[in-house]
Amino acid sequence: MSILFHRHFNKVTCVFICGLSFSSIQAADGLRIGLSGTVIAGGSTEGDAHLGDIQSGGHDPSRNGFSIPNIELSLSGAVDAYFDAQANVVLQINADGETVLELEEAFMVSRALPAGLQLKAGQYYTEFGRQNAMHPHTWAFVDQPVIASRLLGADGLRSQGARLSWLAPTPWYSEVYGGIQNASGETTASFIGVGSGHAHGSDESEGEAAFAEYPLVDRSINGAEDFLYSARWLNGFDHSDTISSNIGISALFGPNNTGQESATQIYGLDLYLKWQPENSQKGFPFVAWHTEVMRRSYEAGDDSNEEHQTLTDSGFFSYVQWGFKPNWILGVRYELASGSEVRHDEHAGEHEDEEPDPLRDSRQRISTNLTYLPTEFSKIRLQYNNDTADHLDGAAHSIWLQFEYSIGAHKAHSF
């Protein structure tokens, strides 16, 4: 059991919980406790009032100056012979300087189902693509990709539900996921979401909640069609001793609240390729390439609504990380996103020359960063973003310096 555990933590637990001499204390068997934190300093040519339009991720830097976008407490362990469980509680200080508490994830996973099956239930990140389920401390950039913020929401798509996955008996790694989750909540932006994507109430000034001018209505949950369904097929390959890749396709189907019948579909393709030479020190050097393409069709309004139409949004991000020497990583990312125009009929006179919607307009972002990892438990990152979008007058430039730390249980080295 103690493989998973550090004496360090026995001590901490002891000081806080029991206050006895640590040599005589064993912490609860196998409970792993970890805390990771981020502080970001920097600024953008966009003022605080509009910064949320370009840094629209819930764990992006939220204002000019200092941000504390993610302090994450993670608890996990085996429940018994049949289940593992994990909870991630996130604290952050939002753009208004208020401390926000969120239950990011809290779920159980089966250990012992037969035939390669695994069940997960609780509050969890929907397995859509690769990026969505990644916790902020594992991101390659200080901010979330634009298209992910737009389609999957500021905080990533996560909700309460259950999913079954099947590890197929193929000669390569192949896993199929199918899930059902509540479609309503703060973190289901493209479905029955609260607000149009900005989490933590940073954008309440716009008044009534709406999606692309369609007011959001109270939608009742009447049956199976009112839930969010997800599907994913992930494949992993070792091409050689030095090159491995993951390729996945994902889909989401669910209701949205611009009507009582309206529905949303999102599709995605994700690719991840990593090269690491045979002799590598601490995992360096390496080159990793991660790309995701996503598309959403959003049925706005019910059939009976005169302005009923389907709005499509699509985009992609693609980045390369080059770990050029031990502890140093150079990253470059390119992103595009755009949404179809909202079509108005003759009653739409009041919509004259409307402002472009920062969450749907045409946008390009180029980012580059340099990361230094003093050890695998700390990280210093400097990033530059160059943004151009319909809602911006010219290019917006942002520079962010991020410091990240992790204490307690050893974080997983995920591929």
Added chain:
Amino acid sequence: MKKTFIVLSLVLGMAIPNIVFASLKIVTTTQDLAAIAKAIGGDYVNVKSLTPGTRDPHYAEAKPSMIRKVFRADLLLLIGAEMEVGWLPAVLRSSRNINVQLGSKGHLDLSKHVQLLGIPDAPVDRSMGDVHSEGNPHYWLDPQNGLKIAKAVSEKLAALDKEYALYYKNNFTKFEKTLTRKIVEWQESLSYLNGKQVVAYHTSLLYLANAFGFTIIKEVEPKPGISPSASHLSGLVSLIKQQNIKWLIMEPYYEKRSADFLNRKTGIKKVVIPQSVGARDKIKNYFDLFDAIVTAFNEAK
């Protein structure tokens, strides 16, 4: 479960390697353990290592292909003592194979079968670098520990696969005989190291020093896992000169610049120690490993 698996595979028309029917499937975290398992299990086992001997297993990543291998395993052999702490728990959680989980009969942590060195006598925290609170996990570099690993593996195989228990026992006896003979040869060949002082890059070669009677007086890394600073290196220069230290030992995957710098300043010889089976193409088994280590020393003599 195995039956369902086979039926499903047939239904899907997937090619199943014929070994699935015949032998015990062993997955190891390193190639050293794989080599020993193969020596004991012989024809009745199918062995796969999750990491290659060319890399430091501590920094491996939980790759999907590992999940698939562990999913199919009957027996998992691991180094333990926090060596695989960054990735094995994640792989095990995703593997959905109850037979190899912690506490199951198909889970063998070899660190429990050897005497670990370097156990800190006071509580540790991460400000001290990569100090493993359970002790130094590089124990396979003492051939006497190789014998203990082989014994634990042969007992485990005999327990899991009773039909061939005698076969495994005989293989162990053969392994023991060869290893005991070779240990004497290796020790004779490296007898000039006895009582000498060396500098090591990382704290990972403690067991090798113990096995061949030399002492590591200082590491190139100021703290385990921390890259050397200029001032630490200049301190090493004076120490090497003062104590007249002849050898700097290091694994192939560490940066060579610091060693080359020390070599220029003091004439200390860099000995690149292939630390694992598979670290070089020619190192196919546990005996090859020490043959190669002995050669590495002798070439720098």
